[in-house]
Amino acid sequence: MAAGFDPSGRLPDVFTNAGTSSFTTFLSRVAPEMLPGRRPLPPGMAADLAPHATTIVAIAAAEGVVMAGDRRATMGNLIAQRDIEKVHPADAYSLVGIAGTAGIGIELMRLFQVELEHYEKIEGAMLSLDGKANRLASMIRGNLGAAMQGLAVVPLFAGFDLAAADPARAGRIFSFDVTGGPYEETGYDAIGSGSLFAKSALKKRFRAGLSVEDATRLAVEALYDAADDDTATGGPDLTRRIYPVVMTATAEGTRRLTDTETAAIAEGVVAGRMENPGG
Amino acid sequence: MAMQFYASPEQIMRDRSELARKGIARGRSAVVLSYSGGVLFVAENLSSALHKVSEIYDRIGFAAVGRYNEFENLRRAGVRMADLNGLSYDRRDVTGRALANAFAQTLGAIFTEQSKPFEVEICVAEVGATPEADELYRLTYDGSVNDEPGRMAMGGQAEAITGVLKSQHRADMSLGEAVRVAVQALSTVGGEGGAARTIAANQLEVAVLDRQRIGRTFRRITGAALTALLDGDAAAEGQAADAAGGPAEPVVPTTEGHKPTSSAGSADLEDRPAEGGER
Secondary structure (H helix, E strand, C coil), X not given: CCCCCCCCCCCCHXXXXXXXXXXXXXXXXXXXXXXXHHCCCCCCCCCCCCCEECCEEEEECCCEEEEEECCCEXXXXXXXXXXXXXXXXXXXXXXXEEEEEHHHHHHHHHHHHHHHHHHHHHHCCXXXXXXXXXXXXXHHHCCHHHXXXXXXXXXXXXXXXXXXXXXXXXXXXXXXXXXEEEEEECCXXXXXXXXXXXXXXXXXXXXXXXXXXXXXXXXXXXXXXXXXXXXXXXXXXXXXXXXXXXXXXXXXEEEECCHHHHHHHHHHHHHHHHHCCCC | CXXXXXXXXXXXXXXXXXXXXXXXXXXXXXXXEEECCEEEEEEECCXXXXXXXXXEECCEEEEEEECHHHHHHHHHHHHHHHHHHHHHCCHHHCCHHHHHHHHHXXXXXXXXXXCCCCCEEEEEEECCCXXXXXXXXXXXXXXXXXXXXXXXXXXXXXXXXXXXXXXXXXXXXXHHHHHHHHHHHHHCCCCHHXXXXXXXXXXXXXXXXXXXXXXXXXXXXXXXXXXXXXXXXXXXXXXXXXXXXXXXCXXXXXXXXXXCCCCCCCHHHHHCCCCCCCC
């Protein structure tokens, strides 16, 4: 797999060089074909070729940050998958959500997870939250060529900043565009096809200093509003028991709410909408 | 013209071995052993930042003695190789055996090809579902690799330390017992007039691969938790090793049966009948 074969059987120099602590930089030397941005693409638009992942919301709370994503992936007018998972832990204190071309998004997310873990193991210390966001931005930038042919991926990144001076501001959110970023957001943000509606809902309901519990409920409400007006966003699926993925990042680390917990929240939201469909 | 003196290959190898052995014997020692809750690493190390023990992958740890720059070089290579394989295949497909092989090849090549061998001794340890399934590989400066039976010592006067370990170590020990045995073994050498030394907690580097954890199992034990273990504080011991002594229920797919194959010789391949030769 590694470039260059040495008959002595020792690991190639690129493995042992002091060089870089970045996994993507290392990968660009040993196996560049494993980097999403390094593949030659045939000309033409490819937007309808692969499933698209949709809405993700993130909300800063008093104790940290909450991120939630719906479960739908679409391909044109079809539903490609009902239970896709788009919100994942990036490392012990940060979360990443992916919208856009699902395959490339999942690949980028896996690469980003390895990138953070790799740095931590090589250097013996975690990257700063801003450092993580910058790394993700440069990885997104690498995919620009594919994005221009319709295979765009846009992530949402949020985490608990262990170095924050004010604990109430430790939950931070970063957004990106296809050319990179990052752009730090205040309070809340959403990405994906339903983000317009989710953000409108959050604009009216968000208050600074929410508890994680309230922020979790708010995130599911915002996803419901997105699903209400955007066909590509899936609402809580009560018949199949498929509910949004909700994750939190606090001083204790990242946590994914169990299916029972998200079911209770989603059912509460749906029951509320039975009386008042507008929320 | 200067006269070249003839030195026999045997003499050259002997000189290199002697150089490496002397270099290793000058340094402080390290102990690796299996206990009921995982694999324990204890190294004598005055620095709290320059590690002798570190994480390679989910269930794989690394310990080394000798020259820091040389084993650090190998450690980086190991992390890179593990992350590369884990990304291209799956996290479960990264094994201690593969890493031990790569290190052995590299050390062997350096020993024969370069004028100065690496003055290092290395342990690659992989935690299994039970203490019997743990894998401990000892790698020496000349590239030889040994599969150790649940315990090993490296560095200066390793034989004396191994002697103590052999008489005291059991695979079903708790974390506290294991730490105390390891420290007792380390302190038997280097004292004045053959007497045992006292090694303070701040001169020890202690880490475990926790058998019961899912995902990344490596964690360091420092500060108050380490002092409590050394003092044999029963309550703290229970806390630090919450899973120690518990049922050794396999929580993740294990790597049992991944012991080194006797040989990857070509005989088997040649004997195999050609399949679908005409296509």
